[in-house]
Structure formats: C-alpha cells, structure tokens
Amino acid sequence: MTVADARPLALDDWFVRDLGGLYRPWQAAPAPSPELVALNEGLAAALGLDAAALRTPEGVAVLAGAAVPAGATPVAQAYAGHQFGNYSPRLGDGRALLLGELLDADGGLRDLHLKGSGRTPFARGGDGKAPLAPMLREYVIGEAMHALGVPTTRALAVVTTGEEVVRETVQPGAVLARVASSHLRVGTFQYAAATQDADLLRRLTDHAITRHHPHAADAERRALALLEAVVEVQASLIARWMTVGFIHGVMNTDNMTISGETIDYGPCAFMDAFDLSTVFSSIDHGARYAYGNQPRVAAWNLARFAESLLSLIGSEIGGDAERAAELASEVVSSFGERYTRHWSAGLHVKLGLDDEQPELVQDLLELLAAQHPDHTRFFRALSTAARGDAAPVRDLVIDREAVDAWLDRWRAALDAQGRPVEEVADAMDRVNPVYVPRNHLVEEALAAGVAGDLEPFHRLVDVLARPFEERPGLEEYAAPAPGGSAAYVTYCGT
Numbered sequence: 353m354t355v356a357d358a359r360p361l362a363l364d365d366w367f368v369r370d371l372g373g374l375y376r377p378w379q380a381a382p383a384p385s386p387e388l389v390a391l392n393e394g395l396a397a398a399l400g401l402d403a404a405a406l407r408t409p410e411g412v413a414v415l416a417g418a419a420v421p422a423g424a425t426p427v428a429q430a431y432a433g434h435q436f437g438n439y440s441p442r443l444g445d446g447r448a449l450l451l452g453e454l455l456d457a458d459g460g461l462r463d464l465h466l467k468g469s470g471r472t473p474f475a476r477g478g479d480g481k482a483p484l485a486p487m488l489r490e491y492v493i494g495e496a497m498h499a500l501g502v503p504t505t506r507a508l509a510v511v512t513t514g515e516e517v518v519r520e521t522v523q524p525g526a527v528l529a530r531v532a533s534s535h536l537r538v539g540t541f542q543y544a545a546a547t548q549d550a551d552l553l554r555r556l557t558d559h560a561i562t563r564h565h566p567h568a569a570d571a572e573r574r575a576l577a578l579l580e581a582v583v584e585v586q587a588s589l590i591a592r593w594m595t596v597g598f599i600h601g602v603m604n605t606d607n608m609t610i611s612g613e614t615i616d617y618g619p620c621a622f623m624d625a626f627d628l629s630t631v632f633s634s635i636d637h638g639a640r641y642a643y644g645n646q647p648r649v650a651a652w653n654l655a656r657f658a659e660s661l662l663s664l665i666g667s668e669i670g671g672d673a674e675r676a677a678e679l680a681s682e683v684v685s686s687f688g689e690r691y692t693r694h695w696s697a698g699l700h701v702k703l704g705l706d707d708e709q710p711e712l713v714q715d716l717l718e719l720l721a722a723q724h725p726d727h728t729r730f731f732r733a734l735s736t737a738a739r740g741d742a743a744p745v746r747d748l749v750i751d752r753e754a755v756d757a758w759l760d761r762w763r764a765a766l767d768a769q770g771r772p773v774e775e776v777a778d779a780m781d782r783v784n785p786v787y788v789p790r791n792h793l794v795e796e797a798l799a800a801g802v803a804g805d806l807e808p809f810h811r812l813v814d815v816l817a818r819p820f821e822e823r824p825g826l827e828e829y830a831a832p833a834p835g836g837s838a839a840y841v842t843y844c845g846t
Contacts, residue, residue, distance in 0.1 A: 361401060361414055363452030363464060365425040367534075370559045373552045374544065375427035380417025380449055381470025381480065383527070385514025388412045389484070389806065390491055390813075392508050395531060399508070400457045406509065415529045416511040417449060417469040424452040428472035432546055433539035433606030434656055436640055441546055443539060443606050444474030447482060450535060461563065463535055464508070467528040483523035484512060485798040486843070488809055490528055490617040492797065496789045496816040497614055502592045503585075504614040505532040520843065523802050533613055536560055538657045539606030545660035550667075557664060564611045573679075575664035578610075580683050583654050585612025587687055590650045591694035594643075595702060596788065597623035597727040601633035601842060603641045603649045605656050619842035622788045624832040626720040626727045632791070632842045647695075651687045658684050701783050702731050703762065704738060704776040706769050712761060719758055723749040726832050731784040735777040738766060785819035787826070791840045792833035 368375065388407060396403040405411050413419035420426060428445040435443075449472070451464045467490075468482025491507035498504050508529040515525040536559075544553045561568045561578055571577035589612050593600065600607070601619035609615050619633035628644025636642070641649060658680040666676035699713050700706075720730070725748035733744035742759055749755045766776055789812070797808040815829045822830075833840070 361406070361411070361454075362422045363424040363454050365423060365452050366461075367429075367450060367453065367463075367559075368425045368427055371552075371556060373547065373549065374430050374540065374556065375450070376430070376444075376473045378426055378428045378449060378472050379420075380426065380466060380527075383413075383416040383418045383511070383513040383515075385512075386412050386416035386418055386527075387512045387514070388415070389510045389512055389526065389801070390488070390507070390809070392491070392495070392506065394817075395506055395508055398457055399454060399462065399531065401454075412511055415466075415509045416513060416527050417451075417466045421451065426451055426466075428474055429535060429540070430474065430543050431537050431539035431606050432543040433537070433604050434542075434653070435604040435606070436636075436638075439542075442474065442543070443476075444543075445472055446475040446478055447471065447480040461533070463530075463532045465530045465532065465535055467530055468513075468525070469527050479517070481513075481515065481517045481525050482527065483517040483519050483521075484510070484526040484802050485523055486618065487526040487528040488798050488801050489620075489794060490530070492789055492794055492809070492813060492816065493617040493620055494530075494614075495813055496819070497596075497598070499817050499819050500592075500596050500785060500788070502596065502598070502614060503589055503612055505530050505616075507531075532609070532615065533611040534560075534563055534609070535615070536563070536610040537606050537615070538608045538610070538653055538660070539604075540610070541657060541660040542605060545663070550663065553660075553664060557661070560610050573665065573668040575661045575668060576679055576683065579654075579658055579661055579665070579680060580686075582610055582612070582657060583683055583687050584690055586650055586654060587690035588612065588694045589614065590647050591691055591698055593646060594695055595698040596785070597626075597643070599623060599630060599632060599641070599643045600646065601631075601636060601641055603646065603653065605653045608650070608653045608657075621791050621794075621840065621842050623727050624791070625724040626730070627724055628721060632840055634841050634843050647688075647691050650691070651684065654687055655684050702780065703734065704766055704780045706771070707765075709765055712758075712765060715758060716762075719749075719754060723751060723755070725749050728785060728788050729830070729832070732781070732786055734762075735780040735784065738763070738773055738777040738780065740773075781822075782820055786822045787815050787819045787829050789816060790829065790832065791842075793829060 393403045414421050426449045430444045432441050433443045448467045449469050453461050456462050471480030487510045494504050494506045508531050511527050513525040516522050517525040544556045565581035568577035599621055607616045621632040623630045630643040631639045662676050666673050730748050737745045746752045797812045800808040
C-alpha cells in the first residue's frame with residue numbers, strides 16, 4: 353500500500369449509536385506536550401492508515417487524545433466486573449476512552465481506544481494517567497502475542513504527554529492508542545444485566561452477535577448461541593496462552609473479551625521455568641491467576657457471563673428460568689472439554705504428532721512439572737532431538753534418564769507416522785518459538801525507554817516480530833534471565 357492509497361483517520365461511532373446506557377461521553381485530559389514515542393507502522397498499514405500523517409503534530413494530537421478525529425464521539429465505556437473474585441458493580445474506563453471504530457484493509461471493524469488519557473466518571477479516585485513503562489509493555493507483549501498467533505489487542509502508538517506520573521517511581525506520562533475487534537467484555541454484560549434494563553441487555557447481545565459471532569443470529573436461541581460462541585473462543589484463547597507459557601496476571605471478568613482476544617496487558621509475563629504455580633503479579637497474593645489456574649478461572653468467568661444472559665435465555669424458551677439455568681450451565685460446563693481439545697491439539701502440533709497420544713503427552717506434562725525446564729527452550733529443542741541430537745533437551749533437565757526414556761517413546765511415535773524426520777522437525781520449528789518476551793529483556797527495554805533510550809525497545813519489538821526464525825547474533829534474546837526469574841514481579845501501572 354502506498355501513502356496515496358492510505359486513508360486519513362476517520363472513525364465511525366457504531367457503539368455510541370447502538371448502546372446508549374453503556375457509556376459516558378467524555379474528552380481526554382489535555383496533553384501539554386505530546387510526543388510520539390512508538391508508531392506501529394505495520395498495524396497502521398493493515399488499518400489502511402497513513403503512517404506519515406499520524407507522525408505529524410496533528411496526528412500525534414489525535415493519538416494523545418488532544419484532538420478528536422472526524423466521526424469520533426469519545427466515550428468512557430461502562431462495565432462491571434469480578435476483580436479477584438469480588439464483584440464491583442461499577443468499574444468502567446477509569447483512564448481510557450473509546451474514540452470510535454474504523455475498517456481495516458480487509459474490511460474488518462476495529463475499535464480505536466486510548467489508555468491513560470485522563471480521569472473519567474469511572475475513575476474511582478485514580479488520576480486517570482498512565483506511566484510510560486506499562487504502555488510500552490502493552491505494546492511489546494501485544495506485538496509478541498500477535499506474532500505468536502494468539503488473538504490479541506494491539507498497540508497502534510505510544511505517545512508521551514509532557515507530564516510526569518507518580519507510581520512506584522516518577523515516570524513520563526503516556527497514552528496508548530490501542531486497536532481491538534471491540535472492547536466488549538464479560539463485565540459489559542454484567543453491568544447491563546445489573547441495570548435490569550431488558551432492552552439494554554438485548555441491544556448489547558444483538559450488537560455482540562452482529563459484530564463478533566454472526567452465526568448466532570440465525571440460532572433459535574440467540575443468547576444461548578452467543579454464550580456458546582464466547583465459551584468456544586475463550587477455550588481456544590486460553591489454550592493458546594498455555595502453549596506459549598503466557599500468564600495474564602489479572603483475569604478479572606472485566607478483562608475477558610466477548611471477541612476472544614487477549615486484552616489489558618498489566619501484570620503479565622511469559623514463564624521461564626515450567627511451573628504450574630508461576631505467578632508474577634504484585635497484586636495476586638493468593639495465586640488466583642497462576643499459570644496453571646488460568647483454564648479454571650476462565651470457566652469461572654464464563655459462568656458469570658452466563659448469569660448475565662439468563663434473563664434473555666429464559667425469554668427465548670418461554671420464561672422457564674429453571675430450564676434457562678440448566679441450558680446455560682450445560683454450555684459453561686462444556687468449557688473443560690473444549691479447552692482440553694484445543695490444548696491437546698496445540699501440544700500435539702508442538703510435539704510433531706499427527707495422531708492422538710494422550711498418555712505420551714500426559715507423561716511429558718508430569719516430566720515438565722517435576723524437572724522445571726525452560727518452557728520455551730525445551731519445546732524448541734525437541735526439533736533438534738527429532739533430528740537426532742538430544743543434547744539441547746537433556747541439558748535443560750536434572751533427571752536425564754527420565755527425559756531419555758520419554759524421548760525414546762516420542763521418537764518411536766514419530767517414526768510410526770511415516771513422515772520424513774526433517775519434515776516433522778521443520779513443522780515443529782514453525783510453532784515452537786525461539787523468541788518470547790523474556791521478562792528481564794522486557795524490563796531492560798522499558799527502563800531504557802523511560803530514561804530516553806528507545807533503541808532496546810525497538811530492537812526487542814523487531815526480534816519478537818519473527819519469533820520462529822532463529823537468527824545469528826540474537827542468542828541473548830533466546831536465553832532466560834541469569835539466575836532465573838523466581839523473584840520477578842510485575843505491576844499493573846494504574
């Protein structure tokens with residue numbers, strides 16, 4: 353696409369037109385001296401936007417919230433949510449604004465959303481601002497997840513505001529311009545249901561179906577079909593998180609999307625040593641959102657989503673509330689089977705297995721839990737083992753006899769498939785990354801960026817854009833932190 357083909361930034365306001373009662377019109381706080389820190393030119397091109405225009409003072413002003421583009425009606429969205437299991441009836445965009453929607457180059461609808469743009473009526477006592485480091489983190493992790501094939505929101509840009517923000521340290525204030533299929537959350541439905549406004553809940557359901565799950569529009573029980581669709585996309589999403597070793601860190605119901613995209617990269621991180629109990633979040637004192645708990649929490653969140661739809665499901669079957677609860681429970685209960693199916697399929701692909709090998713896979717998981725090898729390096733090294741060199745795998749574990757025994761069984765399973773070894777190994781290399789956002793490298797890049805040196809940040813983003821391609825000179829990006837990451841802690845940035 354040439355600059356001449358690109359569109360100026362003009363937005364629609366479909367959410368605003370459709371969903372009165374789920375937002376408050378609002379303007380971003382003034383940005384005294386907005387300055388572009390990072391622009392995602394690849395995403396801009398995919399959106400059909402003119403990157404050169406976004407770099408102008410006028411474009412930067414829009415990305416900072418200091419100017420409103422044509423067609424935009426900035427609003428703070430309303431939603432409720434269970435945060436660490438505790439229900440909050442009124443959360444909403446406390447420091448964020450939805451500017452509007454735009455069509456990407458493929459005709460898909462995308463939200464443009466600002467984060468860190470100042471206090472809104474939902475701010476709950478906060479200053480509504482964002483420090484630079486967490487906004488850069490969201491950019492890095494979102495781009496890494498996208499390159500890994502995990503559905504995700506993405507950062508279009510990070511802009512500093514010219515102000516300082518005080519958190520654990522004093523940092524430059526920043527605004528993240530984020531793109532998503534939408535920002536509809538489980539918490540959005542919880543809020544609508546709590547209003548007891550049947551029309552609002554119906555409008556929200558219809559909007560979500562049209563936007564994300566249009567096949568549900570033809571269902572006899574549309575609300576139930578929406579529930580089933582969301583359960584399915586979330587089962588797929590969480591399985592993808594688990595296969596790459598990603599830990600969200602704050603899986604509240606207001607952080608679970610209806611679209612099935614990952615959203616809100618706060619205290620998130622990638623696991624180094626395999627350990628189901630891994631927690632990095634500074635606020636997750638009870639390990640509610642530990643790596644191994646993520647499927648269970650997702651099912652719990654989806655049960656809350658089902659509760660918000662019960663009145664509509666009941667109305668679709670003649671008002672039988674008891675039967676509505678049974679039907680919803682059946683769909684939510686299917687999450688376990690759906691998740692296991694996606695998780696198992698993902699593991700089989702990572703292992704180069706064409707046929708179901710449940711015992712072999714289960715034994716591997718037990719081996720990983722006992723030996724705690726580096727998650728990313730272990731799976732990547734298996735392709736080398738398939739080619740005949742087991743040393744990189746054996747070097748990652750303590751009990752080499754145990755891993756040798758498992759490797760023998762695994763190689764026998766590969767041989768029985770009848771495919772050439774090199775073909776299998778190459779396929780494994782296309783799904784097992786060399787590079788993930790190693791926590792110590794992310795922190796180094798963020799610290800340098802806050803200090804004014806953005807080269808490590810841009811370099812890291814560039815490396816993570818091609819995660820499956822091993823490149824000379826990038827060995828440090830594939831290595832875990834010296835001494836491990838047991839003491840690593842992340843913060844939400846609010």
